[in-house]
Amino acid sequence: MSESEKIEKSGYKIIDVQEVYAKSRHEYPLSRNAAVYWYFNNLNKPLPLTTDAMLGAVDEEVEILSIGLSKVHEDEIANHEDIENASIHLKIIPSTKITFLSNFYKFVIVLDMKPSLFSSVRSESDLGVNEMIRTVIGVIKSLVSSCPISSKVSFSPKVYITVLAFCPHCKPLVSQVLLQGVCTTETNIEEVTKSLKEQFDKFISNFIEVRCLINEEYNGQDSFPLDVDQMGKVPHASAHLINMITYGFFAMNLLPDVASPGIVIVSDGVFSQPDPINLDKLLTQLRNASVRVFVINMSEVNNGNPSSLNDFGVLSSSDFLHFLTTATVGACLSKRDIDLIDRTSKETANICQKRLFFIRIQPLSLFGVVHQSKFEFPQLKKKYIEGFPVKVNAAELISVRLREGYVIERLQLIPKGEGQINVYLSVPWRDSVKIAYIIRSPWPFNNNKSTYVDISIEGNYSVLHDLICARNQALPSKLLTLMKTQFWKHLASLTETDKLLLHFTSFLSNPIFFNIPNSLKQGVNLFDLASHPNASSTPQLSTQLNPNDVELSEFAAFWEPTVMIDIRMWRKWLHVHQIILVLEHERPIAENVYYPNASGRYVSITARKATTDITLHFLGQYSSFVLVESLSYIKFIYEDDEKSEKPCSFCVIKVAANGPLFILKLAFLGGTSSVIRHKTYNDLRMKLLNLKLPISDSERENFSRSIQKQFRNDHSLNESLGKTGKSRSRVGSAVEINLCTQIKTPLQHALVRYDDLFNGKSDSPPSASLQSHLALKYLLYRRNIWTIQPCSQYSLSSRSLGMIASVLSKKRQNEGFKFAYGCQGFVNMVIELDMTEKNSTIPSCSLENDPRENELLSCLVQYVLLPPTSNMHGTSERISENGEEEDNENSETDQELQLITECWVEPQHGFVETEDDEKQDLAGCTSQEITKAVIPIDTPSVQ
Template identity: 30%
Template structure:
């Protein structure tokens, strides 16, 4: 486990030697230029003959042997003098850069110690029965910790635990587990990831694509699917660490004490959900894969009932809906995505200020340039497309924003196009807002019937995602191994009025999207983002 932890941190194996009954393993990490951190692990080692003798006698019980480690730093004299002697002289003036490097050095050494301490803490799970003896009050799905409302911080103790000292040892062991950072916990544990989208609730909100009286939009809800998912995770776990966040399951044989455990961590911003499984080091890969596969199949088998819309029967031009019982169909609660959708998900939080300007990322900064051709040439009343992959783009003035926009970053890697339709030819001709909204609802319904699912919604902007299979035509293999997933994202924007009123709006007012009654040319805007891959679409 120690070697696995160090190797995942970037250490490389330097030497392995045996001497004086000890196995010595040296690892090295190139920390800075001309600065190497050497980590030496020493464990008791017996020859093969002695091992046979000890195993054949069977008189002495097997005991766990400890290990020792030493840390060396290999660097120039000037560097070592700076980080040791000069660093602790408070009355001496030093450059900020040299002081920063010295602080990073000592933080790196402290990090090695804290990482090893947490590793020892996790692997002491089966050494004390208190750690795996779940109190009676937490065996029925009652969480040990709770997540603060409207907060993405660490879980806090539930109210029935704070004033009970009997739970102190149990809480002391599992609190560091609940606070593990998912971005670095692969140092100590084996990681598995499952990404999916949740099925949306029906009926859809009324103001999903049409603003209410205050100018605000509703968002897509997935409460039913989320409730069923959390219920399954509660039933499959030994106890709930934090409901809707972390679940712990013990691994053992029958009535024997558990030998290991794994943590199920759920991170979500519905409808997009990511489930991560963290297994304690030393858990066999075959067992881990079997558990993840079985639980994934159970999650995908979750279903909810949806009402089926009845088709209108026409007779002599009249619409007749005969009375009858409501019809329901089963729908999967979760839709599996093989690609990490949460990393490439396009999230438009508000309407772009200039829909004729494509999203472009230049070097390490995000800019929103104006295309000279699109800016001066009139666009078609039926269709106007703009691609963010165009190279003939000019900046607005000479200003460049220093804030990196995630959408701008993704535009480097995803092929994307934007289409603009003019709905209102003459500004003087009024057009009911519900008529325009009905067109958007029809487009959303068409995408849902094609297999798309809601992935994100904000300010009336809908993101619908679909994962398709593509076959690489260059490869001759006809098996499933040549099929690669590809994510397609379809964006639907609310009705947009091409008017100069937006220029005078403040940032707060800009979030309140203007309605179709605003003066100007009414437009419908859609986008499509696709992973650029070689091949043809199959099984779609």
């Protein structure tokens, strides 16, 4: 007899729940593991009705906001005066609609600024771009308005908004970031939209001005060549959508990690089909980061009907956009949907809130959302591919499939006999093609019994024939051949993913896997990796260990896949967090960091001592054992702070060091509680920030002496040296300093680095040399070129410029900048400045009800020093390999030496807030003003 039957026989009435709204109990986003476990733990289980209707209130991850019942049942419950003693139980059934919400959201709105939007008109005085910005403002206003989810409950999350303008055919000389990370609320929405409109108008004005200048330059020519310096390389049409979403993904990483992410594309819907390989890579990247994609189609007013943008033959790729959004659990909206928001009832959530806020593990068709295609397709057919057993808990398997973009289409409960549940999942694989994944498991879930899986594909006959029947045959089209290859790779990846899932979930099944051998307790690493490039990538058992030890071999066999797994795919099985640090550099800074030595080579900036202290000393003691020395570590997690003999989970710590830049990736076993994960994360972060780096007397003495030596014979720099004396004495008298500084921004993506020197033009940065092209498009930028004229009394050389560069770097150090990169004469120093809403119409936001309540959003500033260059008769030359200027018919006195500095700033809103005396020159500056504020600070040191 089932539990429901027992309760009914006891005289209780069971009411089926129609809809449930739930959210995370904490400030962290709700993981798919937690959502799946809560759902299936409460599925078909009668629970007593309480006054607050908090179904499953004992769950530490999920909090119920509202429960929806039929009108008849709501009236019946309302008639009970004593709800606590009412003989009523509630039950979630397979058809119950489950909606999850988040406390924080972050949305990057990307405006697709294609030429068609400038030519399409609704009236003689209205362009498509004007319709676009009005639609964006309507979306933002709808998101920050009150979100009622029932008659008694209203939901008001924190919403961070970034708005970007994406121009595929022109490299603008102004920032494409219109808003970044603005915490938008009902109180500041008018100021936000006003600022957005002003920035948009400024962007359009500058965009048109640049285009007119280019048109005038080539006016009268037979052809219109593209100047790479002015226009940039025009991307292929098939890469347009990929580049636009990648640009939005870059901006997404700059927003708070605690928020649920989403990218909103505002476009006329005209896209070329991306190639299958790049499309699969993009979808994998989005799914691994749990980023949902939404599209607001400006060329459709409702269900495929054309809008004014179709006046010039614009044909929207609505079916492909529907596939893209469905594959990332997003949604498509039309312009009419946004226009009608003001007419909808204020007693229910508007359509933007329903699509962007509501996170569902079930398909939108269950909620009444059906895509209507403008084309007629032949009847779709289904083809069975394979079936096999998997010895994994069905909840774990479902969680992994959801991370890969699958949704639960329906559930089938078979309570008779031993009980069975069939879970029908599917994922869009191509337009009008989807993969069906059926899980058959004992009910309730049983870890001791196998789960059976059936895989099939659904599509039209020609697609099924090419993929299945012609698997071993040559296809006439390269595109079809590539599509067939990608399909079978996808199926193979499912099998490999399931194998690793079984491997990780068996961690607690055998004590050998978590009983650390005595040799590893002494600090010996478990594996060695070959150092030479031609060696096998398979990790080898450390030479310090006994290979004949049976238990050690079993222990190593379990942890070996952890070393080999691609870190980019961790999120399929593990919860991933990261800590970004800038380590203290080696002291003293060598002279040849800024100018070449006699052999024409530069010295790199390193942080070997700090790296060694963290990897060999601190992490070796903090972790449970060392997986690979200086690369990977394992930390066992206990429920009661290591008092238990058996851990409840584990954490993989992966280290990536590149000079002073030091990144730690923390990966927790899937299903680990968010409370445990963030407690471990914060504990490790605080211990790292409290580490100290001792400086010996000789190091302090050499540090001071090196500064004096650099400028001993340069009387023009004595004044600058005196100005830096305060900081120099402070460093000289210190016994120890902080070993590292945390950077909140993902510096590995935004760090400005150059591969080689370039033509020192001041009008545009060298995109061909810059490693991160996204940083070029996103960050605010200014280059300063200091030209030193030849003088008959003094002989100029690259060493002279190197000494000036040393003074400038010292000034930056006094302001709090840290060395993040230094190689081949290129030096990058970074700092994060706190931004405040003081005197600003748009406030930077702090996280209320968050442990980091007093933490302001920061602005990343990068100061780049470039190698000295010589300029002769207006031509910039590279310093020759021997460290001297290249010889020519002119004498050295005819040459001009150039010192080039750059300032790259994250376009954060607000004003710089600082109490440090060294940073007072930057206090009160906006992000746009920071790039200019550096010039008067540097001028006295150069003149």
